[in-house]
Amino acid sequence: MHPPPMPRPHSDRSSHTVSKWTTPIPQCSLPRFVFGSPRRSLSSRKILIDADSPDTRALSLAEYRLLSARVAVGLQKMGVNPKDRVLCVTSNALCYPALLMGTVMAGCIFASGQPALNQAEFHRLISFSKPSVIFASRATLPVALQAARMANHPDDRIFVFDDDILDGCGEPEGPIQHWQTMVASEWEGSRFWYPTVISSQEYNSTIMLLFTSGTTGEPKGVELSHRNYIAAAMGYIRRISSHPAWKYSPRLGGPENVRVLGSLAINHSVGQRSYCAIFPRMGVPLYLMRRNDFRSICEAVERFQITDAIIRSSVLTSMAKNAPVCRQYDLSCLRRVEACAAPMSQFTKFKLESLGIGYVARAWGLTETGTITGPDPLRPPKSETVGQLNATYEGKVTDSSDPSLTLKTGEVGDIWIRTPGSTRGYWNNPAATEQVMGAGGWISTGDVGYVDDEGNWYIVDRKKDLIKVNGSHVSPVEIESVLLQHPHVCDVGVIGVAVNEDEGPRAYIQTYPKTSVSAEEIHELISEKLPPYKRLSGGISFIEKIPRNASGKVLRSELRQLAISELGDYLGNYHGTMVYNITEKETQPTIWSHINGSEGDILDRYCISELCKGWPVYRDASEWNHYRHLFVDKGAFVFTTWSGGLPIDDFIKTSIKGRANGDHIMHRENGTLVDLNPTTSRAIGKMKATITQRFNWDGGGDWKVVYIKLFYEKDRVTPADGQTVPKFDRAELEKYPKGYQYLAVAQAKLGHPILNDLPTMNNKAFYKLYEAMDAWMEARPVGDLLEIPKEASPRY
Structure with a gap:
């Protein structure tokens, strides 16, 4: 998570922005959009692939269409009527797209629920949507069955749903039949004729119910029509297909060198649209995952040479925080990653790109609208932005207190979107529909943000969460x-x-x-x-x-x-520390830090800690022989603001000379921790210290500059008498990076040359040093730490 940068002073341009991409929106049924006509010859290339069983469980576009048609015939034979709801509650399954598309082919409304629902939530969902048929995975069936019976839903209209139908080995679960018993034969499916060109009324009628996240209350059923679903899909397809890698190959029935990872939940709005419509229409091989932890994702990327992925921001954050583990995998094939579902920090973006990923960028969308924005595939993603509007979308920013007042670019306000891909409204909830629907077809996103002059959009936060x-x-x-x-x-x-x-x-x-x-x-x-x-x-x-x-x-x-x-009725701050124990079954990131370990490890940590503490004590006392004894004979360096990286012996000579000239620096150690890896015999000491440099300022005052370097960096000036504050020339301060400006000015006044590219919290060199620390702990090549990149502007 990370906030967008503060907007630049706005221009006179209106925030009302239209996508720079355009695309026609086919007026046809959703099945026709994905498959073409029922008799069209389709590619045999596998496009829906089970990442756990890629050799035995995979569907081509032709097989996807046939299974969908078999579902449609089966529903009709059961007596399910047009516009009846068909509810599916399952985790990721290869047959899910066929169940969805078959429901639409039969003229019914497909509704999808979260598999993590409890019995009460399941009961509310069934009572609200009133499905004619329920499909539930084995994991969700016990809860689904009890909830369905509470709602007086008959058992013979509930089916076990999984991918065993592909092998013809589906088994019932007690009295509940496997869904392969309701699916029609291949012969019947091959003769089914689904509607292709439909009337305007049918084109705009509801085919889908997607339930919102419900982060602030009861979930709402978002209604989507053929038109909504197709328009949103076309907007996304037009943007990403502008990249040459997505060029269509008639021989393959899709792009030649694109492989997509399906790590999102298939009942998530982005996952469902991508897996069921967008990528099948484009003929792109998609590897569907059942687990979406960072290790499984890294394994799948390397194994299948994945080129593109849409991944939840929280999973990407986990990958970034476990970068040493991720480096065990070759991720260089992964050219593009779009982060979705939540904000993502720029630290995460930088860390992931340092693993060899081409670029990581944010996308933004709503269940009600589909994906609204994303990165321009032909330009490097701009930091902090959620990208530019997809084709078929337009947006504007209005005054929070007056929605009729459209703001200028760079001004922060409420974001509104207009697109043929937006929802028809909320199922049986006219009050909620009225709250988000504005005049002229605009829909309120509930987000606060702004757009810049180049058409890049920035999200500050959800309005309700401010x-x-x-x-x-x-x-x-x-x-x-x-x-x-x-x-x-x-x-x-x-x-x-x-x-x-x-x-x-x-x-x-x-x-x-x-x-x-x-x-x-x-x-x-x-x-x-x-x-x-x-x-x-x-x-x-x-x-x-x-x-x-x-x-x-x-x-x-x-x-x-x-x-x-x-x-309760009062405010009380909770101060305390919680320590968690790791069980054998839990998978956790590598921890090198203090406290844990054998008696030998603890003794080693104590010795290393004493070694670290000796550094400031011996130096401040000018005990140079003892000080030199702390370092290895050859290859030891010391880094400071005034010396940069110096070999230890040169550093001692320079320090002795400085003392002779009256320079005096005092270090006060506030705490030391040790990272230890006994396997590689490597360790890192982390010291919290206060550095005091005495110097004289023009005017005769006696002052101290205090520079405190913690995990992050800052500096300040503290008057020696606690009262008189010196005035610094702002131009002099601005010559140096924020983080050691005052210290640099003070030491320059003493005659020391100051380096201008030292690692700070807003400098790539900071991360280079920490990556080197990771490498050292794992006995990997560290590289030359003297080669700190001279990068004036931060990368993120």
């Missing part, structure tokens, strides 16, 4: 992005709570197992990065797991309920 602090809006996403920079913070969710008759941010934090972090550390990090009104005045709470829905979005409604139970 926290109003003393009249100013605070984005939870912005605070979450800062908190995720802490190496021990695994996940986080921020909400607003009552604070002294106002509102303030409250953070819920999940740490990595075997690690701990204090509330004080969190407050210090926020104070360093954000202004006072964005600090966590609502407090901090450490919890075992951040609640997220199946799409990966933070369930802030659950966090608000948790806050009520914790705070």
Whole structure:
């Protein structure tokens, strides 16, 4: 997660923007859009492939169409009527697209539910959609069956749904029949004629119910028609197919060198549209996954030489935080990744691209509209943007208090979208429909953001999630992005709570197992990065797991309920540390940090810690023989602001000379931790210290510059008498990177040459050093740390 950059001063251009891509929208049925006519000869190339069993379970476009037709005939033979609902609740399955398309071929409405629903939620879903037939996976069947019986749904209209039909070995589950018993024969399916050219009324009628994430309340049934589904698909296809790699090959029936990874949940809006319509129409091989953890994704990318993927942002964050593990796989074939379902930090983007991935960019969309924006395939993705409008889409930004007032580019407000791909409304919920539908076909996205002069869109946050602090809006996403920079913070969710008759941010934090972090550390990090009104005045709470829905979005409604139970009628900050134990069955990232290990490891850590502490003690005391003894005989270097990287012996000579000239630096060690890998006999010492440099300023005052380097960097000037504050020339300060400006000016005044490309939090060199640390711990080649890249502008 990461907030977009502050918008530049706006121009006189209106924020009303139309996509630079155009495309016709076929007026036909969805099956005709994907397959063409019922008798059209289709490619035998496998395009839907089971990533777990690629050699035995895969469907060509022709096989996909035939199975869909068999489903349609089966439904009609059961007596299912046009516009009846057919409900499917399952995790990823290769036959899911055929069940969806067969339902539409039969003239029915396909409804999809989340497999993680509990019995009460399942019962509400059945009561709301009133399905004629229910298909449930074996894992969801016990809950589905009880909920269906509560709703008086007959058992003979419930079927076990899985991919065993492809082998003809589907088995019942007690009294519930396998769905292969209702599917028609291949002979019947091959003779079925689905509608192709349809009337305008049918073209705009409901064929699909997609249920929204429900992050703030009850999920709503989003109605989609043939027109909506096709228009959204065409908008996405037009954008990505502008890249030469997606050029259609008549011989193959699709692009020649594109292979897509299907890691998203198939009942997710983006996953369903992509797997059932978009990629099959394009003839692209798609490898459907049942597991979407970062290891499984890396394995699939390497095994199948995946070129393109749409992956949940939360999974990408996990990949970035486990970069050393991901480096064990060859990911260089992965040319393009689009992040979806939640915001993604620029640290995540940079870290993933350092693994060899071509580019990682954000896309943005809604269940109600389909994918709205994405990266231009012919241009490098611009940092922090969610991309440009897909074909068939137009957008505008309006004043939050007056929707009739369209703002200029660069101005932040409510985002509205207009497209033939947007929903017809919410099923049996006219009040909710009226809330999002505006005049002239515009639909409210519920997002706050802006568009720049180049047509790049930026999302600040969900409007309903913004926290109003003393009249100013605070984005939870912005605070979450800062908190995720802490190496021990695994996940986080921020909400607003009552604070002294106002509102303030409250953070819920999940740490990595075997690690701990204090509330004080969190407050210090926020104070360093954000202004006072964005600090966590609502407090901090450490919890075992951040609640997220199946799409990966933070369930802030659950966090608000948790806050009520914790705070009651008063505000009380929770200060404490939670430590988690790892069981043998859990898969966790490699932890080299302190506390854990054998007695021998603990002794090693103590010795290494003493070694680290000797560095400032011996240097400040000018005990150069003892100081030199801390380092290896050859190849040792020391890095400082005034010396850069110097061999240890040259550094000692320079230090002795400086002392003779009256220079005096004091180091105060505040804490030392040791990362230890006994297998490779490698270790890293991490010291928290305060560095004090005394110098004289014009005017006769006696001053100290304090430069504190923690996990991030800052510097400041502290008057020696605590009262008189020196005035620095801003132009002099701006010569140096933020992070050591004051220190650099002070040391330049003492006659030291100052390097201008040292690693800071906003510099690529910072990450180069940490990647080198990862390599050192794993006994991989480190490279030359003296070759710090001179990159003036940050990459992210």
